Amino acid sequence: MAHLAHDPNARPDERTTAQLGAVLSKTAEVKNDHLFVGGVDLAELAREQGTALYVMDVAQITQQLRAYKAAFGPDNRVAFAGKAFLNKAMVRLLAGEGCYLDVSGGGELAIARSAGFDTAHIIVHGNNKTEIELAEAIEATAGLIVADCFEELERISRLATERGVTQSILLRIKPGVVADTHEFIRTGAEDSKFGFGLSDGMAQTAVKMALQLPGIRLKGLHVHIGSQIFAIAPYAEAVAVLADFCTLLQSEYDFTPEVLDLGGGLGIAYQASDEPTAIKELGALITTAVAEAFASAELPLPQLIVEPGRSIVATAGITLYTVGAVKELKGIRCYVAVDGGMTDNIRTALYDAKYEAVIANKAGCKRDALVTIVGKHCESGDVVAIDASIQTPQPGDIVAVLGTGAYNATMSSNYNAQVRPAVVFVEDGTATVVQRRETYADLMARDI
Numbered sequence: 309m310a311h312l313a314h315d316p317n318a319r320p321d322e323r324t325t326a327q328l329g330a331v332l333s334k335t336a337e338v339k340n341d342h343l344f345v346g347g348v349d350l351a352e353l354a355r356e357q358g359t360a361l362y363v364m365d366v367a368q369i370t371q372q373l374r375a376y377k378a379a380f381g382p383d384n385r386v387a388f389a390g391k392a393f394l395n396k397a398m399v400r401l402l403a404g405e406g407c408y409l410d411v412s413g414g415g416e417l418a419i420a421r422s423a424g425f426d427t428a429h430i431i432v433h434g435n436n437k438t439e440i441e442l443a444e445a446i447e448a449t450a451g452l453i454v455a456d457c458f459e460e461l462e463r464i465s466r467l468a469t470e471r472g473v474t475q476s477i478l479l480r481i482k483p484g485v486v487a488d489t490h491e492f493i494r495t496g497a498e499d500s501k502f503g504f505g506l507s508d509g510m511a512q513t514a515v516k517m518a519l520q521l522p523g524i525r526l527k528g529l530h531v532h533i534g535s536q537i538f539a540i541a542p543y544a545e546a547v548a549v550l551a552d553f554c555t556l557l558q559s560e561y562d563f564t565p566e567v568l569d570l571g572g573g574l575g576i577a578y579q580a581s582d583e584p585t586a587i588k589e590l591g592a593l594i595t596t597a598v599a600e601a602f603a604s605a606e607l608p609l610p611q612l613i614v615e616p617g618r619s620i621v622a623t624a625g626i627t628l629y630t631v632g633a634v635k636e637l638k639g640i641r642c643y644v645a646v647d648g649g650m651t652d653n654i655r656t657a658l659y660d661a662k663y664e665a666v667i668a669n670k671a672g673c674k675r676d677a678l679v680t681i682v683g684k685h686c687e688s689g690d691v692v693a694i695d696a697s698i699q700t701p702q703p704g705d706i707v708a709v710l711g712t713g714a715y716n717a718t719m720s721s722n723y724n725a726q727v728r729p730a731v732v733f734v735e736d737g738t739a740t741v742v743q744r745r746e747t748y749a750d751l752m753a754r755d756i
């Protein structure tokens with residue numbers, strides 16, 4: 309089937325909202341035919357705040373963070389991947405939960421710092437961090453910088469030496485493990501722009517270089533095998549590969565890593581039929597694999613870091629839209645146009661992502677209509693959900709697209725000079741705007 313094409317055999321699934329299982333956030337409930345999250349009536353919230361609107365269920369986020377902490381234990385660290393969702397309120401929430409933060413580049417670092425996050429708990433990522441970004445990270449005394457290439461190793465060494473400091477680093481390794489996910493978000497294979505390869509000897513050269521360069525303290529290794537992963541066996545494969553490499557490093561350089569960072573990647577349920585692996589199982593698999601592999605290699609047990617993004621925030625997020633038009637094309641399909649689209653959710657166009665949607669003000673009814681939810685932008689590819697089952701839509705209805713808390717706000721754009729939605733945290737019946745909607749003035753703020 310062509311990209312974004314409609315399946316002529318698709319039928320509405322007739323499920324009600326309550327039957328959407330793991331796609332729903334922890335506090336989702338249906339009362340008086342309305343969808344409530346965090347004790348807040350979403351249809352009412354949409355009318356108060358306007359749409360498009362990003363809503364985040366705080367209880368769901370904290371539940372996931374705590375599940376990771378419990379699954380990996382107190383000796384290991386959970387570093388939320390800020391690329392999935394980041395603003396000052398999220399940074400404060402993470403600090404309150406005692407989590408670390410993985411930032412990708414200088415902008416995310418600036419957001420974390422502006423919210424007062426402890427920089428010792430920050431891990432700086434990126435496959436081509438600029439000289440300025442590296443200097444910012446070093447001056448901010450970031451806990452760890454993950455070096456991705458030889459040029460970065462030299463830059464970190466020089467910048468730290470110039471400042472009379474020693475910067476702790478990890479080396480990003482390509483474990484040569486192939487995760488079963490979309491090729492755009494698969495990162496651990498040998499043919500990847502990220503990190504140092506093992507089979508070509510680059511990883512070993514990088515370790516040797518890191519151990520020799522002044523201003524650098526090599527603390528360990530990092531791998532990230534991909535994202536939206538359901539079958540978790542590749543994590544154990546990556547651990548085995550790393551343990552073998554560590555055995556080599558021990559004998560060649562008398563180096564043993566204090567830290568192993570295993571990245572993020574755990575998948576979530578975007579559709580009711582999806583069956584993601586539980587955080588607890590991922591924790592058990594990784595901690596057991598590391599304990600066994602390092603014990604049999606007679607190496608000391610390293611501290612583990614994990615960097616989950618999507619599995620912390622995706623299910624917590626709901627995007628609310630108002631239906632503007634319903635276009636029934638006889639014998640073809642029904643288009644439901646909403647007041648957002650590819651500017652607030654590029655994932656459908658980019659990855660063929662699938663979403664479940666409900667009408668927040670008809671949430672108790674069966675989803676008896678099969679529609680394609682499209683945005684308001686000047687592109688045929690401006691789609692939010694193809695062949696989505698929803699309750700029979702009418703203009704003015706509030707569509708809630710579920711599972712949009714990860715990589716939606718952070719990948720949003722101003723195409724068509726669309727203003728970005730506000731972000732609202734909901735918790736215990738209270739809705740708090742943590743990021744206001746953009747204004748037209750914001751759109752022109754950089755124009756001179």
Ligand code: LLP
Nearest residue numbers: 389532535536572573574615616617618715
């Ligand atoms: N650590 C590193 C080094 C990463 O590159 C990533 C994601 C993560 C952690 C977090 O992975 P997660 O737990 O969220 O899967 N824009 C794509 C996802 C790109 C992921 C990039 N790296 C999407 O919307 O699906």
